[in-house]
Amino acid sequence: MTGGRWLVAKLSNLMPLSTDETRLIEGLCTNEQRFDAGATVVEEGAVLQSGFVLTAGMACRYRLLRDGRRQILTFLIPGDFCDLHVFLTKAMDHSIDTIVASRLAWVAREAVVDLVGHHPRISAALWWSAMQEAAMLRERVVAVGRRNARSRVAYLLCELVWRQRAIGMTAGNSIPLPLTQPQLGDTLGLTPVHINRVLQQFRRDGLVRLKQRHLTLLDIDRLMEIAGLDDSYLHLGGAPDYTQRLFDRLDQEQPPPPANSGTG
Amino acid sequence: MTGGRWLVAKLSNLMPLSTDETRLIEGLCTNEQRFDAGATVVEEGAVLQSGFVLTAGMACRYRLLRDGRRQILTFLIPGDFCDLHVFLTKAMDHSIDTIVASRLAWVAREAVVDLVGHHPRISAALWWSAMQEAAMLRERVVAVGRRNARSRVAYLLCELVWRQRAIGMTAGNSIPLPLTQPQLGDTLGLTPVHINRVLQQFRRDGLVRLKQRHLTLLDIDRLMEIAGLDDSYLHLGGAPDYTQRLFDRLDQEQPPPPANSGTG
DNA sequence: CGAGGAATTGAGTAGGTTCAAGGCCGGTGG
DNA sequence: CCACCGGCCTTGAACCTACTCAATTCCTCG
Numbered sequence: 215m216t217g218g219r220w221l222v223a224k225l226s227n228l229m230p231l232s233t234d235e236t237r238l239i240e241g242l243c244t245n246e247q248r249f250d251a252g253a254t255v256v257e258e259g260a261v262l263q264s265g266f267v268l269t270a271g272m273a274c275r276y277r278l279l280r281d282g283r284r285q286i287l288t289f290l291i292p293g294d295f296c297d298l299h300v301f302l303t304k305a306m307d308h309s310i311d312t313i314v315a316s317r318l319a320w321v322a323r324e325a326v327v328d329l330v331g332h333h334p335r336i337s338a339a340l341w342w343s344a345m346q347e348a349a350m351l352r353e354r355v356v357a358v359g360r361r362n363a364r365s366r367v368a369y370l371l372c373e374l375v376w377r378q379r380a381i382g383m384t385a386g387n388s389i390p391l392p393l394t395q396p397q398l399g400d401t402l403g404l405t406p407v408h409i410n411r412v413l414q415q416f417r418r419d420g421l422v423r424l425k426q427r428h429l430t431l432l433d434i435d436r437l438m439e440i441a442g443l444d445d446s447y448l449h450l451g452g453a454p455d456y457t458q459r460l461f462d463r464l465d466q467e468q469p470p471p472p473a474n475s476g477t478g
Numbered sequence: 479m480t481g482g483r484w485l486v487a488k489l490s491n492l493m494p495l496s497t498d499e500t501r502l503i504e505g506l507c508t509n510e511q512r513f514d515a516g517a518t519v520v521e522e523g524a525v526l527q528s529g530f531v532l533t534a535g536m537a538c539r540y541r542l543l544r545d546g547r548r549q550i551l552t553f554l555i556p557g558d559f560c561d562l563h564v565f566l567t568k569a570m571d572h573s574i575d576t577i578v579a580s581r582l583a584w585v586a587r588e589a590v591v592d593l594v595g596h597h598p599r600i601s602a603a604l605w606w607s608a609m610q611e612a613a614m615l616r617e618r619v620v621a622v623g624r625r626n627a628r629s630r631v632a633y634l635l636c637e638l639v640w641r642q643r644a645i646g647m648t649a650g651n652s653i654p655l656p657l658t659q660p661q662l663g664d665t666l667g668l669t670p671v672h673i674n675r676v677l678q679q680f681r682r683d684g685l686v687r688l689k690q691r692h693l694t695l696l697d698i699d700r701l702m703e704i705a706g707l708d709d710s711y712l713h714l715g716g717a718p719d720y721t722q723r724l725f726d727r728l729d730q731e732q733p734p735p736p737a738n739s740g741t742g
Numbered sequence: 743c744g745a746g747g748a749a750t751t752g753a754g755t756a757g758g759t760t761c762a763a764g765g766c767c768g769g770t771g772g
Numbered sequence: 773c774c775a776c777c778g779g780c781c782t783t784g785a786a787c788c789t790a791c792t793c794a795a796t797t798c799c800t801c802g
């Protein structure tokens with residue numbers, strides 16, 4: 215029952231939700247399954263019958279190259295819906311592994327389609343959430359395409375902290391960081407060796423504290439400066455009023471949803 | 479009236495559309511505007527009141543860095559909807575320029591919301607299209623993060639040809655390529671100089687012909703090999719049957735849409 | 743016909759990789 | 773409880789891919 219709260223937190227940041235809507239979303243997240251750290255949740259090429267919501271822990275999407283190297287695409291934190299697209303996609307074009315022991319709640323394709331079809335505001339919130347993911351991916355392209363190692367590392371550390379703040383997992387500048395240096399390298403297109411050197415430098419410069427799998431940003435302003443970010447990044451604000459009105463109107467047009475919308 | 483045909487072509491690849499639906503989509507693309515080559519259509523930070531569909535020409539999304547360098551994120555070709563997200567977004571996080579003289583059709587936010595709200599199959603097709611964009615962005619991250627210059631260039635050339643094939647702009651391995659080497663560099667995170675050397679090599683190896691702004695892939699198999707791509711890339715197939723059924727069902731639940739859905 | 747950007751080529755440089763080795767830490771089994 | 777083991781972290785040194793700087797030629801457009 216608590217697993218859905220991160221998703222609710224995320225979505226209601228984007229679009230205010232009624233009690234009913236909140237309940238529906240939490241209702242999605244009841245079918246939880248535990249995974250060990252380092253477990254493969256979904257493999258490239260798989261055809262999923264259900265999507266899922268990460269309800270605890272951390273995971274990553276990644277692609278393996280033929281020579282065995284890999285590129286991590288995004289990290290999933292609690293409340294991340296993966297894969298919203300599953301009800302359209304034929305086969306996954308990437309894999310998903312847990313980083314630490316995690317829980318995730320499976321959601322039947324039909325339940326998602328019904329929810330999206332009958333609840334415009336939820337649908338909009340999910341859209342928005344997908345847009346944020348896309349925005350983060352664009353930021354990643356910019357980082358990997360045009361920035362040096364120092365900037366990339368600074369950017370990723372900031373992103374990780376901000377995302378956890380956005381769902382209320384932390385208030386300060388400090389988060390658990392279960393990622394290894396090889397994983398950071400796979401994310402940023404760098405080698406573990408070089409990640410290490412950059413982090414050493416950051417520590418010497420008093421920019422971060424990082425030990426025992428725990429990260430603290432000591433000088434956010436300089437980190438953002440190094441990362442080349444400005445604080446508009448991530449669109450973390452909610453939907454503007456006119457958007458909300460548009461979807462409210464659609465909502466009122468809706469026929470009453472079937473009593474049980476999950477079993478289509 | 480003809481401007482909408484590329485969008486129709488793209489969407490009906492994804493989800494079969496009725497005559498009515500086709501007409502609605504074409505109806506979106508009537509309000510066309512011409513732009514010169516190299517014109518800025520939308521600037522980072524802008525708050526759009528309308529989205530648009532590129533109906534002719536070519537454009538690119540990009541971000542400028544503080545030092546003046548830039549990263550091109552994606553190219554827009556006819557039929558590309560940009561920005562579908564506009565009805566949610568507050569401010570653009572990137573700019574859009576034309577590459578060559580282009581036409582684009584403005585689409586009011588309300589028209590998009592109505593269309594998506596009342597026509598589940600169109601909505602699904604737009605979702606799918608957004609997913610393809612996301613898939614391409616993931617591919618870009620992999621390319622820029624993990625592949626060398628040769629692979630990146632091969633990958634981009636393949637992508638450009640395939641996308642134009644997917645909307646029926648070309649049948650063979652040959653396309654007009656209005657991109658300059660600096661633009662290719664900005665796309666792939668490389669310098670113009672290095673792009674040039676890679677292209678020279680490709681020409682010497684008989685992999686491509688490239689002159690007079692016209693590209694021909696002479697040896698696709700080897701290019702794909704170099705790029706590290708396999709042909710499942712891009713999910714260019716249509717929606718699987720079960721997905722279509724899901725959305726057909728939603729479609730039948732719909733109340734009859736208002737006579738004129740564009741003026742809300 | 744002149745101007746400005748693009749394409750091309752060469753030479754020197756640098757940021758990040760590769761290879762290698764030692765120390766640390768957490769988990770596992772005896 | 774301790775010893776072992778594997779993966780991570782750390783550091784050094786050599787190397788390489790792609791960058792930088794620079795000069796020349798080519799195109800295209802006005």
